[in-house]
Amino acid sequence: xxxxxxxxxxxxxxxxxxxxxxxxxxxxxxxxxxxxxxxxxxxxxxxxxxxxxxxxxxxxxxxxxxxxxxxxxxxxxxxxxxxxxxxxxxxxxxxxxxxxxxxxxxxxxxxxxxxxxxxxxxxxxxxxxxxxxxxxxxxxxxxxxxxxxxxxxxxxxxxxxxxxxxxxxxxxxxxxxxxxxxxxxxxxxxxxxxxxxxxxxxxxxxxxxxxxxxxxxxxxxxxxxxxxxxxxxxxxxxxxxxxxxxxxxxxxxxxxxxxxxxxxxxxxxxxxxxxxxxxxxxxxxxxxxxxxxxxxxxxxxxxxxxxxxxxxxxxxxxxxxxxxxx
Amino acid sequence: xxxxxxxxxxxxxxxxxxxxxxxxxxxxxxxxxxxxxxxxxxxxxxxxxxxxxxxxxxxxxxxxxxxxxxxxxxxxxxxxxxxxxxxxxxxxxxxxxxxxxxxxxxxxxxxxxxxxxxxxxxxxxxxxxxxxxxxxxxxxxxxxxxxxxxxxxxxxxxxxxxxxxxxxxxxxxxxxxxxxxxxxxxxxxxxxxxxxxxxxxxxxxxxxxxxxxxxxxxxxxxxxxxxxxxxxxxxxxxxxxxxxxxxxxxxxxxxxxxxxxxxxxxxxxxxxxxxxxxxxxxxxxxxxxxxxxxxxxxxxxxxxxxxxxxxxxxxxxxxxxxxxxxxxxxxxxxxxx
Numbered sequence: 120x121x122x123x124x125x126x127x128x129x130x131x132x133x134x135x136x137x138x139x140x141x142x143x144x145x146x147x148x149x150x151x152x153x154x155x156x157x158x159x160x161x162x163x164x165x166x167x168x169x170x171x172x173x174x175x176x177x178x179x180x181x182x183x184x185x186x187x188x189x190x191x192x193x194x195x196x197x198x199x200x201x202x203x204x205x206x207x208x209x210x211x212x213x214x215x216x217x218x219x220x221x222x223x224x225x226x227x228x229x230x231x232x233x234x235x236x237x238x239x240x241x242x243x244x245x246x247x248x249x250x251x252x253x254x255x256x257x258x259x260x261x262x263x264x265x266x267x268x269x270x271x272x273x274x275x276x277x278x279x280x281x282x283x284x285x286x287x288x289x290x291x292x293x294x295x296x297x298x299x300x301x302x303x304x305x306x307x308x309x310x311x312x313x314x315x316x317x318x319x320x321x322x323x324x325x326x327x328x329x330x331x332x333x334x335x336x337x338x339x340x341x342x343x344x345x346x347x348x349x350x351x352x353x354x355x356x357x358x359x360x361x362x363x364x365x366x367x368x369x370x371x372x373x374x375x376x377x378x379x380x381x382x383x384x385x386x387x388x389x390x391x392x393x394x395x396x397x398x399x400x401x402x403x404x405x406x407x408x409x410x411x412x413x414x415x416x417x418x419x420x421x422x423x424x425x426x427x428x429x430x431x432x433x434x435x436x437x438x439x440x441x442x443x444x445x
Numbered sequence: 446x447x448x449x450x451x452x453x454x455x456x457x458x459x460x461x462x463x464x465x466x467x468x469x470x471x472x473x474x475x476x477x478x479x480x481x482x483x484x485x486x487x488x489x490x491x492x493x494x495x496x497x498x499x500x501x502x503x504x505x506x507x508x509x510x511x512x513x514x515x516x517x518x519x520x521x522x523x524x525x526x527x528x529x530x531x532x533x534x535x536x537x538x539x540x541x542x543x544x545x546x547x548x549x550x551x552x553x554x555x556x557x558x559x560x561x562x563x564x565x566x567x568x569x570x571x572x573x574x575x576x577x578x579x580x581x582x583x584x585x586x587x588x589x590x591x592x593x594x595x596x597x598x599x600x601x602x603x604x605x606x607x608x609x610x611x612x613x614x615x616x617x618x619x620x621x622x623x624x625x626x627x628x629x630x631x632x633x634x635x636x637x638x639x640x641x642x643x644x645x646x647x648x649x650x651x652x653x654x655x656x657x658x659x660x661x662x663x664x665x666x667x668x669x670x671x672x673x674x675x676x677x678x679x680x681x682x683x684x685x686x687x688x689x690x691x692x693x694x695x696x697x698x699x700x701x702x703x704x705x706x707x708x709x710x711x712x713x714x715x716x717x718x719x720x721x722x723x724x725x726x727x728x729x730x731x732x733x734x735x736x737x738x739x740x741x742x743x744x745x746x747x748x749x750x751x752x753x754x755x756x757x758x759x760x761x762x763x764x765x766x767x768x769x770x771x772x773x774x775x776x777x778x779x780x781x782x
Contacts, residue, residue, distance in 0.1 A: 178687045207689035220680040224702055224777055234688050267777040283684075 124192070125153035126290050126323045127177065132186035134172055134347075138396050145398045146172040148347035149186070149419075156290065159317060159324040161338030161355065163331060163370070165392060169347040170327045174295045177325060178212045179203060191290065208238035211284035215296035217276035221268040227279050228264035231286055238287045249286070257282045257312060274305035278312070285316060293325045298333060310337055331374045335359050340428070343367045346395055346403035348419070353429030363423070363431035366404045368443045386443045402432070409443060410435055448770060455769065459762040466758040467519075470751050471512050479745030485528055502528075515751070524755070525748030529741065534752035537737060542756065543628025544615065545733035549722050552654050553715050556661030561707060563662070564669025565700065568677060579666055586663025591721060594656050595728035602652055609652045610645070612729045617645040653729045661718055668710045672703045705772045712768035716761040 134147040147169040154160050164170045175181045177188060183196045190210065195203060211234075214220040221230055228250060235246045254261055257278040263271055271279070277297060284292050294313070298306040314337065317324060328334050334341055334355075341358050343351040343366065351364040362368045365386075372386045388407040401416040402408070408415065414434055423436040435441035482499050483490075490498075499505050503514065518525065524534035567576040602609040615630050616622055623630070623637035631650070634643035676682060676699045685695055723735030730736075738753030740746075 180683060180687055204689040207687065210687075212684065212687045214680040214684065216680060220684055222681040222698065222702065226777075233685075233690075237689060269777075280684075 124155075125189075126156045126191060127154040127325070128187075128189040129153070129173075129177070130187045130189070132173065132176060132188065133184045134169070134176055134181070135184045142396045145347050145395050147176065148398070148403070150344070150347070150349050151186075152342055152349065152352065154291065154323045154325060156323055157317065157321045158339050159326055159337055161334035161341040162325060162327045162344060163329060163334050163341060164344035165329060165370075167346075167392060167395060168344040169395075170329075170344050171295055172347075173344075174212065174293045174325065174327050177291075178207075178210055178293055180212075205238075208234070208287040209290045210293070211287065211289040211291070212293040212295065213277070213280045213284050213297045216300050217273055217280050218268065218300075220280050221276060223268055225267075226264065227259075227266055227268065227271065230268075230279060231264070231283055234283060234287050253282045253286055256285075256316075272305075273301050274308065277301060277305075277309055281309070281312065281316070285320060285322070288320065289322055291323045291325065293327070295327045296329070297326075299328065299330065306333070313337065331359075331371065343370065346392070346398065348403045349432070350402075350404060351429075351431040351433075353425065353431075354427050357425075357427055357429045363425055363429070363436055363441055364404075364433045365408050365410050365435070365441060365443055367431070372443075402434075410441065448773070451770065451773060452766065455766050456762075459766075463755075463758050463762065466754060467516070467751070468512065470754040471515060472508065474745070474747045474750050475508060475511075477745070481528055481745045481747060484745060524752045527741070527746055527749045529744055529746045529749065534748050537749065538734065538752055538756050540628070541732070541734040541737045544630075544731065545719065545722050545726065545735050547629040547631065548650070548653060548657065548726070548731065548733060549715070549719050551650065552657035553661045553711065553718055555654065555658040556665055556714075557711050559658065560662040560665025561669050564666040564707075565673050565696075565703070567666065568670045568673035568699075569696065571674060576670075579670075582659075583663035583666045586659040586661075587667075591656070591660060591724040592728055594659070595653070595725055598652050598656050599728070610648045612652060614730050614732060615646060615649050616642065617649070620645040649729075653725050653731065657718070657722070657725050660721065661714060664714060665707070665711060669703065669707050672706045672710075673699050676702050705775050708775075709768055709772060712764050715764050716757070719760060720757055 130151050132147050132150045136144040136146055138144045150169075150173060152160065162170045162173060172181070176183055179188075179195055186196070187194045188196050190206065193206075195206060198206070221227075225233075231250045231253065232246055235241060235249060239246070241249065250264065251261060254264060259275060259278045259282060263275060263279075268276060268279075281297070297313070298309050301309060310333065313324070316322070324337075326334065326337055338355045340353065341355050342349050343358070343364065345366050351358065351362065351367045358367070359371065362371050366388070369386045369388045386409070388404075389409060390407050393406050399406075399416065401418055402411075402420050405411050405415040412434055420432045420434045422430045422432045424430055425436070431441075433441050482495050482502070482504065486495055486498055496505075503511060506514075515525070522535070524538070526532065527534055527537055530537065563579050567573075567579045570576060599609075599612045603612060610617060620642050621639070623633040623639045623642050626633050626636055630646035631643065634640070634646055682695060682698065685698060690698075720735070722733065723739040725731070726733045726736035727739055734753065734756065738750070741749035741753055
């Protein structure tokens with residue numbers, strides 16, 4: 120973490136969705152984290168862990184149930200929509216599926232122009248200049264500005280989405296699985312581009328993904344999410360080198376190294392991910408944890424500081440019995 | 446140039462379809478239970494008489510020989526003669542088609558004008574009060590049998606409330622009809638400056654068009670709602686919202702992107718509703734093509750049934766072609782093909 124004030128501070132974020140028969144889906148359960156200016160935070164978790172919901176909450180596409188989201192010191196959860204609209208230039212989002220994220224009836228140039236038209240007072244000529252600059256910057260052929268989305272490849276479309284996101288010079292970019300729907304060869308190019316853009320623009324990034332290798336590559340810090348709770352967080356290197364929470368250990372061991380000769384230490388969680396409807400109290404992972412203690416089911420375990428902001432919420436850390444062994 | 450090539454290609458593709466329709470219709474009417482010979486000859490005819498009529502009509506020939514002859518005459522513009530009226534089928538179609546077209550186009554047009562905004566409004570607040578009401582009303586349009594709806598409309602608005610004129614055709618008996626130009630009484634009355642006829646024609650149209658519009662609007666509401674909800678759930682709308690576009694702008698994007706699929710749907714509706722018109726026409730003694738075709742089917746009037754189905758098939762081909770051309774012009778995908 121850098122010493123600056125965080126650009127984004129999320130406190131005790133809760134999001135519940137109504138489900139059938141008055142039940143509730145606990146999508147996000149008291150999540151707190153901060154992002155410093157220019158920092159990239161990786162948010163990892165399985166499907167249903169609530170990571171995309173956090174992306175939607177931070178961009179205020181959906182309303183929070185409880186908690187606060189401070190962006191540049193202002194709580195955007197209570198901001199009137201009119202004031203929020205001005206802030207929206209500073210918080211941009213890139214979605215997973217670039218084919219669906221662009222209006223099929225709008226040229227690429229128009230798609231890039233729209234945020235500029237909405238958020239700047241620039242005249243058409245200046246906007247055009249800025250558009251060409253941005254297109255060059257994301258290595259998008261200038262000719263593609265006159266094209267429609269169906270005439271471009273997936274990688275090019277994702278470059279368009281990224282270009283659109285940086286057009287208004289945002290302070291925070293939420294990237295919701297930006298490379299998951301792309302071919303491996305294209306993926307590397309996009310990741311490299313994001314890294315370059317971060318250095319140049321100083322925009323903070325919230326990188327949401329289930330792909331551990333990608334997250335390890337791009338993030339300064341990583342948050343591990345399980346059933347709407349952050350079970351572990353810390354600097355990328357420390358967290359990947361010595362995962363403390365049994366869930367993180369399980370998750371990392373499920374990630375196959377590219378070396379086919381490598382000996383795998385594989386830990387398995389017990390059973391399936393439970394339903395997020397009417398969650399029981401206690402640690403979210405208790406029902407699947409091989410190291411579960413009776414106390415785990417009684418209350419949410421406190422977070423243990425492991426140094427350098429590396430924290431994990433597991434009771435076993437206190438006596439050092441938190442390691443999974445084969 | 447592109448449009449011309451597109452049109453030609455579509456017509457080429459449609460040709461086998463129409464041929465298939467001709468074949469199936471031709472065979473279906475002949476393998477049915479109806480024996481037109483017995484009907485034509487009447488109850489007093491003896492066996493020799495029946496055979497004579499059968500030979501005269503060519504019905505003693507093998508089916509495929511009959512079909513070949515039918516196609517040959519069709520190629521020369523001869524659709525055969527109705528046994529019922531003893532008129533050439535082509536004349537009957539030309540006389541009856543505008544009547545049905547007037548009723549159907551009015552109803553489908555009104556159905557679209559009402560259905561599209563209602564569907565959009567419902568989609569913007571799914572499960573809101575407006576959505577609930579529109580769902581119940583369109584369910585009525587879907588599920589109430591056409592004839593029952595027609596009869597109830599007559600019972601309530603003519604018999605009980607006396608708001609509508611007697612359901613006896615397209616014009617009150619006390620009004621002199623304008624000279625036929627297009628076959629649409631509304632247009633012909635205006636052309637002739639016959640305001641009394643125009644008033645009567647519109648009054649007569651009121652009930653059948655109302656019933657028919659409800660039937661036509663219901664699927665349009667449902668389809669528009671579904672299309673709009675799909676667009677509203679897309680990431681590009683999500684982005685527009687995240688970027689701070691006003692709800693009005695978002696609605697405009699939805700409307701623009703819904704046009705092509707909804708238009709295509711209305712086209713398919715138009716063709717199927719043209720067939721459904723027969724029941725409405727029957728109940729309101731309308732005397733259009735649908736009414737005529739339904740009678741032909743009931744009486745086993747082979748040439749008339751074939752002519753009726755052929756007209757519907759050709760009309761469908763025409764409507765689909767027009768719709769596809771419109772979509773081609775509206776969609777960016779089409780223009781670069």
